[in-house]
Amino acid sequence: MKPGSKWRYAAVAAALLSTAALAKDGPVAPNGRHYLSQPLVTSIYTADPSAHVFNGKIYIYPSHDIKTNIPDDDLGSQYAMRDYRVLEMDHVGGKVTVGPVALDVDQVPWAAKQMWAPDAAYKNGTYYLYFPARDHQGIFRIGVATSKNPMGPFKADPKPIPGAYSIDPAVFTDSDGKSYMYFGGIWGGQLQRWVTGKYNPHGSATDLHQDDKPALTAKVAMLAPDMQHLAEKPRDVVILGKDGKPVTGGEHDKRFFEASWMFKRDGKYYFTYSTGDTHFLAYAIGDNPYGPFHYKGHFLLPVQGWTTHQSIVKHNGKWWLFYADTQLSNKNSLRNVKVTQLHFNPDGTIQTIDPFTH
Template sequence: NGKYYMYFPLKDQNDIFRIGVAISDKPEGPFIPEEHPMKGSYSMDPAIWHDEDGEYYMYFGGLWGGQLQRYRNNKALECAVLPEGDEQALCAKIARLSKDMLSFDEEPKDVVILDENGKPLTAGDTERRFFEASWMHRHNGKYYFSYSTGDTHRICYAIGDNPYGPFTYQGVILTPVVGWTTHHSIVEFKGKWYLFHHDSVPSGGKTWLRSMKVVELEYNPDGTIKTIEGTASK
């Protein structure tokens, strides 16, 4: 509709994460925020996907400080509960957006990541399970859900046949970098694919002082992504 929408995490008066939306006539802003957070929103790290069917979807969620462990079935718990060991890992969330882009058009659903045996990843599988920083892109008809593993400092990905999944785990896109998080995005430009991410090399490892990095992302003939070595291994 000629408008630009920016989605962002915010904390309400009770220190609870919600997701807000601000609107502008130009990509550089200024953006004017809506008066209230999106109804039914929680946690953090919103990422928007515009599918070929014309619909817009939001992926969101993050563990620990992202507060995802405070919810089950989109309802707040009295006490946070983090699964452990062989229990199923907490999932990122997906919800189709309303036509005006200001609200969810459905209840958020789990973004389930399966292992090589078709079983959901477990909470103890910290090298592969979702932690935060959802992203979606499409390549050769397949949907690539990528994310950070948080405390194990990887960007991993899983492939599915539609925006909702389920998605089957495929591997590591980026090995650990210098710094804590590895939030990212993946875009195509002039026929090539690029991974944008950040690290803390210029600040000497100060995790709150991050720099933007970009590197070309390459696919193998079978559609899997070639692993990129992060700065922590250099």
């Protein structure tokens, strides 16, 4: 999570935000344009929204950003989140309810700090909250907690999920009832330290630095019926370029960085992700949950802030993209969740969204 050296608006952001006037199109952004969407909530900072439809309502499981004096660094030390709060709404555009604390780091025996981007799932009357956190050795693990209420509170399993590691768990349940977990993130997410399947504390701090080799990519594994364990050894989520070869580490505008999210439409599997230091949301399409997936392009251009993290759901006959930016704070580690409609072309490709309007 690199802070601001490549962030296109940082040089003028503070001054512009402090004097921004409300125009008829809404607040003026630091780049002089207007935001496409407005924050869903302003009482707390939220990011990394994982949206799901349960019982006809939309529930959003975001990170809960908090203020900190920790300096920004490439490994994301400034992202010091410690708990989760769930957002609920009947429909997009309706009232958003902010739930109480659903899970706190002090309630997770194995976790020490940094409760980053979570996800959720439902099966047989139980809601599952999947979350990454650093353990007491500083290693990112992925845990799971359960509840009978989609808003929580959730009770964490005493140990992390065996075989799962790094960050950004995303659980997809297919039409046949089988569920799959996608996970991983490079740089601060430590995926580059798991190349052999075991954690290497002396591995690269960011990535493999092999621009001509296949890029590090997300992992996927089927979940066991209890939804609390992996049913198999994780495998690579292979993303192929137009040449039919895996996207390389040097293709920073295409390669996986973090923020896996899977959805299915018209029999096709859409693997979406963030390119991180190039600030795009990208996607690739495959014929099954494991892939391989064929790279198709970007569907969200850079937002205000270092990067974003997405989820995509269908509700009331429309597809919705949930994402985040830094409109409220102008600080990379204090973000706000937003939503906008997602549109598809006749061939199934996604129309690119600009997070700003003229």
